[in-house]
Amino acid sequence: MATKLYVYTGTGNSLWIARQLALELKDATVGFIPNLSGDLKVEADRVGIIFPVHIWGLPSRVIQFINHLQVKPETYFFALAVNAGQPAATLLQLKKLMLTRGHSLAAGYSIVLPSNYTPWGGPGPVETQERLFREAQEKVKAIAETILRQERKKVDRGPLWQNILFSWIYKMSFRSVRKMDKKFWVDDKCNRCGICSKACPACNIEMINEKPSWLRRCEQCFACLQWCPQEAIQYGEKTVKYPRYHHPEVTLKDILDQAKANKE
Ligand SMILES: Cc1cc2nc3c(=O)[nH]c(=O)nc-3n(C[C@H](O)[C@H](O)[C@H](O)COP(=O)(O)O)c2cc1C
Ligand code: SF4
Numbered sequence: 281m282a283t284k285l286y287v288y289t290g291t292g293n294s295l296w297i298a299r300q301l302a303l304e305l306k307d308a309t310v311g312f313i314p315n316l317s318g319d320l321k322v323e324a325d326r327v328g329i330i331f332p333v334h335i336w337g338l339p340s341r342v343i344q345f346i347n348h349l350q351v352k353p354e355t356y357f358f359a360l361a362v363n364a365g366q367p368a369a370t371l372l373q374l375k376k377l378m379l380t381r382g383h384s385l386a387a388g389y390s391i392v393l394p395s396n397y398t399p400w401g402g403p404g405p406v407e408t409q410e411r412l413f414r415e416a417q418e419k420v421k422a423i424a425e426t427i428l429r430q431e432r433k434k435v436d437r438g439p440l441w442q443n444i445l446f447s448w449i450y451k452m453s454f455r456s457v458r459k460m461d462k463k464f465w466v467d468d469k470c471n472r473c474g475i476c477s478k479a480c481p482a483c484n485i486e487m488i489n490e491k492p493s494w495l496r497r498c499e500q501c502f503a504c505l506q507w508c509p510q511e512a513i514q515y516g517e518k519t520v521k522y523p524r525y526h527h528p529e530v531t532l533k534d535i536l537d538q539a540k541a542n543k544e
């Protein structure tokens with residue numbers, strides 16, 4: 281059996297989870313979720329998508345991917361929604377979206393890892409981060425077993441009040457996500473290296489007069505802010521005082537590879 285894992289990531293949490301899962305499944309290959317404009321045919325027997333929860337719902341790239349994906353009718357489809365403790369109704373949203381495209385989501389799991397949404401504070405103390413990594417690893421092992429047995433089950437979800445309230449906020453904000461990059465700015469530490477521009481999976485940063493400029497097609501993955509080696513990128517006023525984060529086992533090269541894969 282062949283399993284194909286598709287991943288989208290800003291700070292490596294989802295990529296790390298995909299790699300952990302691939303180790304458990306043994307037959308799996310990991311690729312990045314491309315920025316699709318045309319259909320993509322996938323022949324694998326099992327297909328998994330692994331992505332971060334953004335504003336209590338699916339990132340636009342995941343929606344686009346599902347809209348263009350073609351799989352065999354018997355494909356076993358599963359998803360892992362990586363989040364900071366509030367997946368809300370993201371996996372229900374995915375299940376419904378897939379149904380509209382004629383696919384069936386067999387299982388959907390929430391995985392909690394450190395937060396990369398810096399405006400709401402940093403990723404938490406190192407001990408808490410390490411605990412989350414350990415717990416996630418255990419959960420991935422259990423998930424791998426259910427995948428190998430091709431079990432069908434209810435998708436993970438948050439409490440009802442969060443699913444209702446936060447799904448509404450998601451819907452209200454979804455259209456403005458592209459323009460949320462207007463809150464990014466660069467402080468004096470910027471040495472004009474251009475890494476932010478190369479790391480952006482949405483090609484949303486152009487170096488103009490040797491300074492990064494955001495182009496209003498942002499996906500809010502936060503890769504630019506988190507991977508800037510000088511920590512020179514800020515978002516609004518609060519990020520100045522918070523530490524940066526990326527998964528310790530994921531490198532800048534991984535993130536540049538994701539961005540490159542989108543340009544191919
Ligand atoms: C714009 C944005 C919105 C986010 N919204 C949520 C959210 O609604 N619920 C949640 O639990 N985590 C949220 N997060 C946190 C990420 O889902 C979490 O840190 C995830 O592990 C990041 O994965 P990645 O490193 O693969 O990008 C958000 C992060 C960003 C950047
Ligand atoms: S990665 Fe940071 S230092 Fe390099 S150009 Fe971008 S903002 Fe400036």
Ligand code: SF4
Pocket residue numbers: 461479480481482483484485494497498499500501502503504505
């Ligand atoms: S501009 Fe920054 S936050 Fe927006 S998609 Fe690019 S890397 Fe992600």
